Amino acid sequence: MSFSTHLEENMTRFNEILDVNTNFDVVYRTTAIGGRNACIYFVDGFTKDEVLLKIMQIWESMKPESMPENAHDFSKQYIPYGEVGLVDKEDDVIVQLLTGISCIFIDGYDRCLTIDCRTYPARGVSEPEKDKVMRGSRDGFVETLIFNTALIRRRIRDPKLTMEILTAGESSHTDIAVCYMKGRVDEQMLSNIKKRIENVHVDALTMNQESLAECLYPHKWYNPFPKFKFSERPDTAAASILEGNIIILVDNSPAAMILPSSVFDIIEEADDYYFPPITGSYLRLSRMAISVLALLLTPTWLLLMQNPQALPPWLEFLLLSEEPHVPLVIQLFILEFAIDGLRLAAINTPNMLTTPLSVIAGIVLGEYSVKSGWFSSETMLYMAFVTIANYSQASFELGYALKFMRMAILLLTALFNGWGYAAGILLSVCAIVFNKTIAGKSYIYPLIPFHWSELKKRFLRGRLPHQ
Numbered sequence: 001m002s003f004s005t006h007l008e009e010n011m012t013r014f015n016e017i018l019d020v021n022t023n024f025d026v027v028y029r030t031t032a033i034g035g036r037n038a039c040i041y042f043v044d045g046f047t048k049d050e051v052l053l054k055i056m057q058i059w060e061s062m063k064p065e066s067m068p069e070n071a072h073d074f075s076k077q078y079i080p081y082g083e084v085g086l087v088d089k090e091d092d093v094i095v096q097l098l099t100g101i102s103c104i105f106i107d108g109y110d111r112c113l114t115i116d117c118r119t120y121p122a123r124g125v126s127e128p129e130k131d132k133v134m135r136g137s138r139d140g141f142v143e144t145l146i147f148n149t150a151l152i153r154r155r156i157r158d159p160k161l162t163m164e165i166l167t168a169g170e171s172s173h174t175d176i177a178v179c180y181m182k183g184r185v186d187e188q189m190l191s192n193i194k195k196r197i198e199n200v201h202v203d204a205l206t207m208n209q210e211s212l213a214e215c216l217y218p219h220k221w222y223n224p225f226p227k228f229k230f231s232e233r234p235d236t237a238a239a240s241i242l243e244g245n246i247i248i249l250v251d252n253s254p255a256a257m258i259l260p261s262s263v264f265d266i267i268e269e270a271d272d273y274y275f276p277p278i279t280g281s282y283l284r285l286s287r288m289a290i291s292v293l294a295l296l297l298t299p300t301w302l303l304l305m306q307n308p309q310a311l312p313p314w315l316e317f318l319l320l321s322e323e324p325h326v327p328l329v330i331q332l333f334i335l336e337f338a339i340d341g342l343r344l345a346a347i348n349t350p351n352m353l354t355t356p357l358s359v360i361a362g363i364v365l366g367e368y369s370v371k372s373g374w375f376s377s378e379t380m381l382y383m384a385f386v387t388i389a390n391y392s393q394a395s396f397e398l399g400y401a402l403k404f405m406r407m408a409i410l411l412l413t414a415l416f417n418g419w420g421y422a423a424g425i426l427l428s429v430c431a432i433v434f435n436k437t438i439a440g441k442s443y444i445y446p447l448i449p450f451h452w453s454e455l456k457k458r459f460l461r462g463r464l465p466h467q
Contacts, residue, residue: 002088007037007107014041014105017094031056035064038106046100051117055079071109083116095173120144125151128232128254131394136274140232145175145251151234152179156241160184166197168212172204175251176212179237184244193246193259193438208253217438224404225435225443226397229261236270260437262445264458266395267291272461280461287392288459294389295402295428298332298382299409303421306413318378325373329414335375335383336407405431 003010011028018026018041025044032038038059040052058078068074075084087093087103088111097103100118125147127133128140141148149163160182167173176197180190196216205211209230217227231237237247237256248257258265267287272280304311304318305328311318324331369375386406390399409424416423435443446454456462 003090003105003110003112005108005110007039007105010105011039013090018097031059033059033106034062034067036067036107038104040102040104041097042102043098043100046118046120047102048117048119051081052102052115055081055115071106071111071113074106074109075113079113079115081115081117085114085116087112087114095167099173099175122147130396131231131233131236131270133233133270133274136270137233137235139234141234141237141249141254141256143252143254145177145249148234148249148254148256149177149179152238152241152247155234155238156181161241164194166194168197168200168215169202169204172206174205174208177249179241179247179249181241181244184242185246186244189260190246193248196438205250209248209250209255209257212248212250213257223431223435224397224401225263225431226266226395226401227261227435227437229258229266229395230255230397231258231394232256233270239273260441262437262441262443263398263432263435264444264446266398267393268458269394273464277461277463281459284461285459290389290392291398291402294386294392295406296409296425297386297389299406299413299421299424301378301382302328302332302410303413303418306417320376320378322376324376324379326375327414328376328379329410331375331379332383332410333407335379336403339383339387401431 015021015028020026020028027042027044029040030037031040040056042052058080062078068077071086075086085096087096093103093112093114096114100120102115102117104113104115106113122142122144125139125142127138131140139151141151152163153161158181162180162182164178166176166178168176178190178194178197193216197212200212200215202211202215205215213228231240232255237258240258241247245261246259248259250257268284269287272284274280275283301318304315305320308319326334370377370380390403393399405424405428408427409421412420412424412427414420433444433448437443442448445451446458
């Protein structure tokens with residue numbers, strides 16, 4: 001719907017749509033500009049008041065004979081600000097107004113003038129809690145989209161860096177930034193992702209990137225391994241862009257989606273590159289080994305305890321020191337759930353109580369649970385290692401995927417002994433091999449399809465190139 005040249009008609013229409021008499025934070029201010037009546041709409045809390053004040057001071061000195069004939073000339077001559085626009089559609093004005101842009105209607109003009117003098121509540125760009133590094137940059141993404149794109153622009157000063165803005169959500173109209181390097185990105189994959197975002201039909205992206213991820217990849221929910229790599233580090237996002245990947249930033253989310261992502265990409269961390277090659281390679285290989293141990297340690301131990309006759313003499317120390325009162329598989333499952341309960345409790349515990357409650361939990365759930373006969377000391381030991389191993393890599397999704405596969409192997413081993421153990425490992429391998437990324441790429445590239453030079457880079461951190 002287009003606008004009228006009569007200010008009263010436009011104000012009546014917008015006051016009705018925005019319900020300004022009920023919504024206290026939707027503010028409109030009537031004024032006179034060059035002898036003509038005008039009205040400014042803005043959302044309280046989203047606008048830089050000093051910018052509007054300075055612009056309105058300029059308008060107060062205007063005379064009727066100096067008023068241009070059209071809104072375009074007026075914006076060029078009498079709005080001394082960088083981000084100014086002209087909108088002639090009602091729906092576009094409403095969306096822009098509710099995102100924080102100030103909208104101005106002037107009697108005699110059939111277009112709305114917009115001034116982007118927004119300011120959003122934002123926290124500092126401090127280091128993310130989960131993606132910490134021992135050496136390197138200490139900044140991180142925040143919930144404001146423009147701040148996140150600026151953090152990437154600061155690292156890549158190249159005109160080929162492109163950031164396209166899209167929107168999704170019938171009610172939320174959430175801003176989505178697609179970032180890539182021209183000449184390096186896979187154009188077919190880029191076109192596919194943009195089409196998927198444009199074709200998303202959802203009322204709102206209430207969970208930000210998780211909502212978008214489930215809209216982009218709605219199938220194979222039963223495979224727990226992550227389809228995307230998430231990072232809250234601008235240096236990781238910038239490096240991925242330079243490698244030809246696509247970064248998706250969603251407003252109100254402090255994390256970046258990196259596409260496409262293989263399982264090797266998800267295991268990588270920034271610390272691998274902030275140390276010399278030999279140290280970075282050691283960190284990466286140890287992380288991979290610990291992830292494999294986190295998956296297989298408790299199922300392998302359970303298999304050995306079910307078949308003690310298969311233990312060679314030098315491994316007899318693995319046997320239980322006392323006969324268990326509760327079957328081992330039940331002990332392991334109880335501890336799997338108990339660990340998640342402790343993790344949830346730690347998240348919801350006030351910081352001042354975290355240390356004393358941790359001590360109490362360690363004493364009560366550790367020592368007394370063994371003495372009471374509920375758990376064996378060996379079971380507690382192996383599950384303690386598995387719990388710590390889950391935090392050796394930054395991806396929550398990969399950690400829970402390994403947990404679900406581990407529990408499946410435990411169950412199959414308890415039911416079918418050695419055959420169940422083999423079936424569980426085969427199930428885990430198939431879940432990784434047949435998992436697909438959003439771009440249809442192999443999840444275990446460069447293993448399949450095989451690419452030796454790229455595969456070597458996934459295991460060994462090579463010397464950074466000078467060119």
